[in-house]
Amino acid sequence: xxxxxxxxxxxxxxxxxxxxxxxxxxxxxxxxxxxxxxxxxxxxxxxxxxxxxxxxxxxxxxxxxxxxxxxxxxxxxxxxxxxxxxxxxxxxxxxxxxxxxxxxxxxxxxxxxxxxxxxxxxxxxxxxxxxxxxxxxxxxxxxxxxxxxxxxxxxxxxxxxxxxxxxxxxxxxxxxxxxxxxxxxxxxxxxxxxxxxxxxxxxxxxxxxxxxxxxxxxxxxxxxxxxxxxxxxxxxxxxxxxxxxxxxxxxxxxxxxxxxxxxxxxxxxxxxxxxxxxxxxxxxxxxxxxxxxxxxxxxxxxxxxxxxxxxxxxxxxxxxxx
Numbered sequence: 001x002x003x004x005x006x007x008x009x010x011x012x013x014x015x016x017x018x019x020x021x022x023x024x025x026x027x028x029x030x031x032x033x034x035x036x037x038x039x040x041x042x043x044x045x046x047x048x049x050x051x052x053x054x055x056x057x058x059x060x061x062x063x064x065x066x067x068x069x070x071x072x073x074x075x076x077x078x079x080x081x082x083x084x085x086x087x088x089x090x091x092x093x094x095x096x097x098x099x100x101x102x103x104x105x106x107x108x109x110x111x112x113x114x115x116x117x118x119x120x121x122x123x124x125x126x127x128x129x130x131x132x133x134x135x136x137x138x139x140x141x142x143x144x145x146x147x148x149x150x151x152x153x154x155x156x157x158x159x160x161x162x163x164x165x166x167x168x169x170x171x172x173x174x175x176x177x178x179x180x181x182x183x184x185x186x187x188x189x190x191x192x193x194x195x196x197x198x199x200x201x202x203x204x205x206x207x208x209x210x211x212x213x214x215x216x217x218x219x220x221x222x223x224x225x226x227x228x229x230x231x232x233x234x235x236x237x238x239x240x241x242x243x244x245x246x247x248x249x250x251x252x253x254x255x256x257x258x259x260x261x262x263x264x265x266x267x268x269x270x271x272x273x274x275x276x277x278x279x280x281x282x283x284x285x286x287x288x289x290x291x292x293x294x295x296x297x298x299x300x301x302x303x304x305x306x307x308x309x310x311x312x313x314x315x316x317x318x319x320x321x322x
Contacts, residue, residue, distance in 0.1 A: 026086050026263050030061040033253070034079050036072035036092045037157055038185030042204035042287065046120050046251050047091045049283045054274045058267075068184050070321070071095050071160035073106060080108035084258035086267065090114070094250050097306035098160040101314035102321040111307060114254040115264050116299035118271045121289035122250045124222035125166045125202040126231065128211075131218055132196055138220050138240035141200070145176040152199040153179045155189035159321050162249040163189070165310075166202035166223050168317050170237065173245040193217065204249065205230060205288030223247050230288045250292055252299060268296055 033051065037043040044066060051062040067075035072095045079090035096110050127138070135141045145152055156164035159182055171178060181198055183189045186207040192198045194216055201208070205228060211217040212231070219234045223246055227236060237245045253271065255264055274280055275291065284290075294302065314320075 024262075026260075026266070027058055027060045029087065030063055031058075031087050031089065032063050032065055033089045033091055034065045034067050034075045036067065036075035036090070036095070037161075038068050038187065039066055040187040041157065041185040042123060042206045042289075043091065043093050043251055044185075045206065045287065046284065046289055047253070049280060050120055050271065050274055053277055053280050054271055057270050057274060069158070071099065071102065071158040071164075073099050073103060076110065076114075077107050079254070079256055080113040082256055084115075084256040084260075086255060086259055086263035088256065089117070089267075090254045091120070092252065092254065093162055094248060094306065095158070095161040095165075096252075096254075097303055098165060098310040098314060098319075100307055101311045102160045102319065111300070111304050113257045114303075115257055115259045116296050116303060117253045117255055117264055118268050118275075118296070119250050119252045119292040119294050119299055119302075120271075120275065121284055122248060122292040123287065123289045124205050124224040124228050124231075125162060125247065125249055126205050126208050126212070126222050126228075126234065127170070127200065127202055127220045127237070128193070128208050128217040129200045129220065130193055130196055131216060133199065133218070135218060135220065138235070138237065138242060141220055142174050142176060142242075145171075145174070145178055150177040150179060153181050154200045154202070155181050155183050155192060155198045156202075157185050157189070158182045160314075160319070162247060163202050163204070165313070165319075166245075166247045166249070167200075168319060169245045169247050169313075170202070170223070170242065172317060173237075173242050206286075209288060223249075228288055229285075250302075251289075264296055 035044050055062045067078050072092050082088035099110055129135050154167045189201050193201050212219045221235050221237045221240045222228055223237055
């Protein structure tokens with residue numbers, strides 16, 4: 001073996017040892033988690049609840065950095081281009097899997113450029129309207145929309161988000177039309193809804209529940225396959241006579257592709273234990289967030305499947321980024 005070959009071998013072995021040692025010692029400094037939606041949104045609140053308990057488990061602070069806009073793609077692009085060392089992570093929603101259907105040039109791929117870590121939970125989106133609209137059922141609401149084609153407005157957290165696609169699936173299933181008004185996040189939408197400046201919203205349960213309880217919003221249906229324990233009197237869309245309008249809304253944590261597998265696995269294990277802590281479960285349940293246990297491999301399969309399904313749906317509905 002030549003001196004040159006020996007040197008290359010030594011460098012290779014040293015690099016491998018460094019990577020292994022780095023993975024074994026992780027984490028040695030604070031983590032940054034980039035959240036794709038605005039402070040106060042369900043996508044922001046859920047991870048903060050989890051990180052409060054996760055941080056002492058891993059022995060390092062966890063800083064949340066909100067990068068809003070473009071349906072979560074700004075945050076995803078930020079993390080996709082970061083170092084795959086376990087110190088920069090992404091929290092995104094099921095909007096992560098619609099991005100390829102909306103944007104011709106993302107600068108990243110939601111499957112290839114990420115290592116899925118864990119799903120933090122799922123929650124229903126609730127069809128809500130202001131009480132001033134005096135609509136008490138899905139049937140009454142559909143009739144109102146049909147009487148004014150394209151006139152009623154609905155809010156979403158951005159093109160391609162779960163709040164947007166929930167509404168689009170509903171409109172397609174009921175053969176109705178409405179005007180889409182995108183916002184930065186759920187809290188802003190609720191404000192506009194309460195002021196009567198928009199007409200309806202498929203909002204995450206944790207964001208709209210206080211206003212349903214206060215009597216300011218009427219909850220007409222949830223877009224899941226079963227009723228929520230927090231709204232037992234509110235039917236599913238299927239029960240209300242609207243077929244094929246369910247849309248799963250999950251919140252998950254991902255790392256950049258190339259992150260060492262043992263770091264991903266440890267982060268998964270530590271987060272899973274955190275999610276099982278009674279204090280965390282109680283807080284998430286109060287927001288209507290239900291467990292959605294998956295291994296990293298199962299989470300990856302979910303993402304790949306949803307990308308394919310959403311490509312078809314977006315094409316059929318003509319949904320594109322503006």
